[in-house]
């Protein structure tokens with residue numbers, strides 16, 4: 151069979167989803183996907199991206215086929231993550247860690263995922279792609295239960311991924327990063343909207359764009375907890391920056407997605423006020439959608455080089 155042509159050149163070169171989906175191979179890895187496959191406009195195979203069950207089955211197939219995760223499910227109403235975009239963050243983060251490590255992606259890294267979610271997506275991808283160990287934090291008990299079930303259902307994952315409940319909902323790092331504990335990086339896909347109202351209308355818009363009708367439409371845009379917090383992503387990321395100061399010797403790189411470009415100036419101001427040593431922005435593109443993450447460190451170049459030399463050997 152012909153290899154599908156590259157269709158998503160904006161994705162990171164190591165991203166496994168740069169090619170058109172090979173539905174025959176995906177079905178073999180996940181027979182449950184078969185029920186959702188239909189003919190696309192050009193006679194090729196596709197699924198209905200407006201059908202949450204089809205999107206979930208596609209995710210199950212991608213995770214099984216590319217990442218060896220044979221059991222994956224999320225409760226109804228929780229965020230069903232686009233796997234290619236989530237994988238891009240992991241690969242760009244790998245490049246950042248490689249920069250201080252003579253260009254080699256470390257396989258010994260320990261990463262904290264702030265807000266691991268019900269889907270546990272970043273640890274699942276990161277542990278497979280680079281052998282990194284993950285700690286996932288979460289405030290939502292249902293999300294934590296779901297992520298625990300995913301880890302327990304797949305042999306080997308509990309050695310690589312551990313979860314911690316953030317018991318103080320308005321804290322991010324305190325209580326999660328323990329005394330004397332170190333992480334090579336933190337990552338985060340922060341709650342994005344600034345109110346419940348905005349989260350709801352964002353989900354409505356998404357449904358309309360996908361051609362879902364109001365009546366009978368299933369919510370797969372995300373649980374409200376996942377989508378909003380007081381002050382939106384600027385407030386969440388600003389809080390993360392301010393809290394990170396106290397952990398600046400325990401973490402080499404703090405990072406977070408910033409989904410709106412116009413939020414960057416406010417975030418840069420907070421970084422400057424916090425007195426960080428270094429800020430890096432990594433641009434990511436998926437189709438029309440432009441995204442980025444920012445990374446900051448309280449260590450200077452020499453300190454990060456020493457950190458890499460001792461931890462990544």
Ligand SMILES: C[S@@+](CC[C@H](N)C(=O)[O-])C[C@H]1O[C@@H](n2cnc3c(N)ncnc32)[C@H](O)[C@@H]1O
Nearest residue numbers: 231265266267287288289290316321339340376
């Ligand atoms: C946008 S979702 C991301 C979920 C998953 N990481 C993903 O990318 O699909 C944000 C997550 O952060 C969690 N969260 C919100 N505040 C938090 C906090 N202070 N500490 C840890 N997790 C938090 C939410 O419950 C939610 O699961």
